[in-house]
Amino acid sequence: MIRCLGLIGFFVCCFNVFADDDHSGHxxxxxLILKDKIALQKMMDGHKQLNREQQAKNLEQQKRLFSRLMPRLQSYVAIPENHYPNLEMYHESLKSRGALLxxxxxxxxxxQTLHLAAE
Amino acid sequence: MDLSTLNHWQQLALCTALCERSMPNFQLFCEIEQKEDDFKQSRKILNKVWEFLRGQLSSLKNMENQLETIEAIIPNPEEYEHFGVYPAMDTMVNLQSCVQSILDSSILDAQNIQTMVQERLSEVLEMQEIPQEESELWQRQLEFEQSILDIICTQNSHANMIKELIPLSRDEGVSQLGICLDD
Structure with a gap:
C-alpha cells in the first residue's frame, strides 16, 4: 500500500524547499497555458452577449491574455526531448503540443474574427 | 491510445475521473491554507459534473455560475511559497475545463489534462529521486488510466459506466501523488 502520510510530510516539507526557489517546471x-486557454474560451463565448463598450473591454482583455499565453506556449512547444525522463513521456507531450496548437x-x-467585426 | 479518437462524453469522463483522483491534493492544500469552504465548493461542482455525465443534470444554467466559482478558488502560485499549490491548481484547472466542456462541446482537453497529470507525477518522483520504472505511484497511475479507458470504451449505458468510474476514481481516497486525508 502506498505510504500516504509520508507523502503528506513530503508536501509539507516543500513549504520551505520552494520558498526561495524559482519553481518553473514544464x-x-x-x-498555465490551459488556464489561459480556458479563460479565453470563456471570454469569447460571452462576447456576443455584451454591449459595444463591454465588447471592446472584452477584446482588450483577450489581447492581454494572448500576450501572456503566446510566449508561454512558445516555450512549452520548444522543450527538448532530453527534458523528459523517457520517450513515452516525450511522445505524450508531443500529442499535447499538437492538441494545444x-x-x-x-x-x-x-x-481575429471578433476583432474585425468590432472595427 | 490516441485520446483524440474519444468522443466528447468519453473525453469529459476521462478528465472528470482524473480530477476526482486528484481531489485529495486540493483537499490537502485547502487544509494547509485553511480554505475548507473552497474544498467544499469544488466538491459540489465535481459532483455536478458526475451528474451531467450520468445524464441527470436537469439544467445547465447554473453551470456558468460554477465557472465563476472555480475561477475564484483556483490558487495563484505567486501567492504561495510551497509546492502543493501546483497540484492543487492542476486539480482546479481540470475541474474548470470539465465545466467549460459541459457548456461548450467543442472543448476536448483529455490529452492535455492527461499529460498535465502525468508530468506532475513525474516531477514529484523526480523531486524524490525515485525512477519512474520503480515507482508504485507511476505504475498505479498507468493502470488507473487504462482501467478508465476500458470502462468508457465499453458499450454500456452512461449511468452504468459512471457507477463504475466513481469508486475507481476515488481510489479509496488516495490521489495519484499518494496523498490521502481520509484516514
Missing part, C-alpha cells in the same frame, strides 16, 4: 507551463490556432482565428 508541467507548470502546460497548466490546434486549440490555440482556433482561438486566434476566433479572436
Amino acid at each position: 508541467s507548470d507551463d502546460l497548466l 490546434a486549440d490555440i490556432t482556433r482561438l486566434v482565428s476566433r479572436y
Whole structure:
C-alpha cells in the first residue's frame, strides 16, 4: 500500500524547499497555458452577449491574455526531448503540443474574427 | 491510445475521473491554507459534473455560475511559497475545463489534462529521486488510466459506466501523488 502520510510530510516539507526557489517546471507551463486557454474560451463565448463598450473591454482583455499565453506556449512547444525522463513521456507531450496548437490556432482565428467585426 | 479518437462524453469522463483522483491534493492544500469552504465548493461542482455525465443534470444554467466559482478558488502560485499549490491548481484547472466542456462541446482537453497529470507525477518522483520504472505511484497511475479507458470504451449505458468510474476514481481516497486525508 502506498505510504500516504509520508507523502503528506513530503508536501509539507516543500513549504520551505520552494520558498526561495524559482519553481518553473514544464508541467507548470502546460497548466498555465490551459488556464489561459480556458479563460479565453470563456471570454469569447460571452462576447456576443455584451454591449459595444463591454465588447471592446472584452477584446482588450483577450489581447492581454494572448500576450501572456503566446510566449508561454512558445516555450512549452520548444522543450527538448532530453527534458523528459523517457520517450513515452516525450511522445505524450508531443500529442499535447499538437492538441494545444490546434486549440490555440482556433482561438486566434476566433479572436481575429471578433476583432474585425468590432472595427 | 490516441485520446483524440474519444468522443466528447468519453473525453469529459476521462478528465472528470482524473480530477476526482486528484481531489485529495486540493483537499490537502485547502487544509494547509485553511480554505475548507473552497474544498467544499469544488466538491459540489465535481459532483455536478458526475451528474451531467450520468445524464441527470436537469439544467445547465447554473453551470456558468460554477465557472465563476472555480475561477475564484483556483490558487495563484505567486501567492504561495510551497509546492502543493501546483497540484492543487492542476486539480482546479481540470475541474474548470470539465465545466467549460459541459457548456461548450467543442472543448476536448483529455490529452492535455492527461499529460498535465502525468508530468506532475513525474516531477514529484523526480523531486524524490525515485525512477519512474520503480515507482508504485507511476505504475498505479498507468493502470488507473487504462482501467478508465476500458470502462468508457465499453458499450454500456452512461449511468452504468459512471457507477463504475466513481469508486475507481476515488481510489479509496488516495490521489495519484499518494496523498490521502481520509484516514
